[in-house]
Amino acid sequence: MTAVTATTADTFRPALHYAARNTWLNDPNGLIHHEGIYHLYYQNNPLDNVWGNMSWGHATSPDLLTWTEHPVAIACDETEDVFSGSVVFDRANTSGFGTGARAPLVAVYTSAFKEPSSRDGIQAQSLAYSLDGGYNWTKYAGNPVLDRGSANFRDPKVFRYDGDAGSYWVMVAVEANDFKVVLYKSNDLKSWELLSSFGPANATGGVWECPDLFPLPVDGDPDNLKWVLIVNLNPGGPNNGSAGQYFVGDFDGVKFTSVTTVTEGPQDPARLAEYQWLDWGRDYYAAVSFSDAPDNRRLMIGWMNNWEYANKIPTSPWRGPMSLVREVSLRTIEGNPRMVQHVAGDLTSLRGHGPSFSLEAVEIPDGQHVLTGAAGSAQRIDLSLVPGTAEEMGIVVRGNGVEGTRIGIRPAEGYIIVDRRESGQTDFHESFASVDTAPIQTRNGAYELTIFVDRCSVEVFAKEGEVTLTELIFPSRSSTGVSLYAVGGTAIANKLSVTQYA
Known part of the structure; x- marks a missing residue:
């Protein structure tokens, strides 16, 4: 991270990444x-x-x-x-x-x-x-x-x-x-x-x-x-x-x-x-x-x-x-x-004073469900998803009920997606609002994701690091919520843990 912290005029300066x-x-x-x-x-x-x-x-x-x-x-x-x-x-x-x-x-x-x-x-x-x-x-x-x-x-x-x-x-x-x-x-x-x-x-x-x-x-x-x-x-x-x-x-x-x-x-x-x-x-x-x-x-x-x-x-x-x-x-x-x-690097030294959050074996009903106590602007999220009847399942980060970045799995299509169409500021360029995909399969019946969230980015590591997706996002300062979601059915959050860094 840089020595300069975010201010009102610099909402997006990262807490975990280097920027000049x-x-x-x-x-x-x-x-x-x-x-x-x-x-x-x-x-x-x-x-x-x-x-x-x-x-x-x-x-x-x-x-x-x-x-x-x-x-x-x-x-x-x-x-x-x-x-x-x-x-x-x-x-x-x-x-x-x-x-x-x-x-x-x-x-x-x-x-x-x-x-x-x-x-x-x-x-x-x-x-x-x-x-x-x-x-x-x-x-x-x-x-x-x-x-x-x-x-x-x-x-x-x-x-x-x-x-x-x-x-x-x-x-x-x-x-x-x-x-x-x-x-x-x-x-x-x-x-x-x-x-x-x-x-x-x-x-x-x-x-x-x-x-x-x-x-x-x-x-x-x-x-x-x-x-x-x-x-x-x-x-x-x-x-x-x-x-x-x-x-x-x-x-x-x-x-x-x-x-x-x-x-x-x-x-x-x-x-x-x-x-x-x-x-x-x-x-x-x-x-x-x-x-x-x-x-x-x-x-x-x-x-x-x-x-x-x-x-x-x-x-x-x-x-x-x-x-x-x-x-x-x-x-x-x-x-x-x-x-x-x-x-690389020992990120435990950067842990903030905010509480960590965890859950196990929770069913995700159809819809989006806010996780009280999981909010943060810079965090590591470890998530294991087990497919059920849902067409799509996943997590929304840096959300506020209106905007958020959706990281999801579409099991039938064999894809992981990062959807930043409603991630915050997107109108500065016509190509920024995107839904980006990568091929993915289950490992031992589950989809394992590690997600690093920062003030202007998400870095997603899937399949134990075999598949990665890195995306800039520009959410409102108040958009810190974390939600689980399912579309067209249900899924299981086998494990979820959130480590706060800022």
């Missing part, structure tokens, strides 16, 4: 854990709360929950905007930027060149380095270090590869309009050699952006490693607008080979639901992972917004929150490796 104090932010980048601190860099307009003047904002956290905002880390200038990228700890000082015993942090970012640069209109990869742990940065005098002469070559994610093919740095970037991930290698972060490319594949309904590539053990088995390739795209998500997809496969130090590709080449609209989505909601984009997280955990965070309406959301003076940080892993599901996600 009074400026615009979008894509997270440069994520790294270094010297005991998590560093979150991000696309930032330091002069306004709409997109522009792209620079790297900066926040730090000891625990992934409480964030401190710092001055702009890497600023745009008269020749370039500073687009997305990544940060690595150059332990061996391969770049030569270190001094004495101090190894550097090195940022690899996209220079989006503009007038009066001789490269006006070109996107190329550049370097900056820090010798004080990531707070002050110096741009490399030899920038750019990798220029393909392309207008849409961006978003480098760099990591250290040590394997059968050797030991070197690997860069994963995109040719955004070609739906291609391009991979390069380097020994010093300055000179780069093309390795291979991947794509087009699966979702190609919008430009490809913000890639990531990392290994994960399947079912926790270190002898069964698979590689996960993340590709965000805009538009073309499963419920329209911005989204992220992933592929699981193998990386031999040169080429990534997917074992989960559904379609190669142009997207097949009829198979959109078969693709592997990071999140089925409208507001989880540009997700990438932290480098050097403790205990080899793979931790990810996304921008909680959608380019369809990002500049219009009704927040002030800030605009654009981040998601909660998630730990991701691979689990074998129906014979295939699939990503599962859970919120």
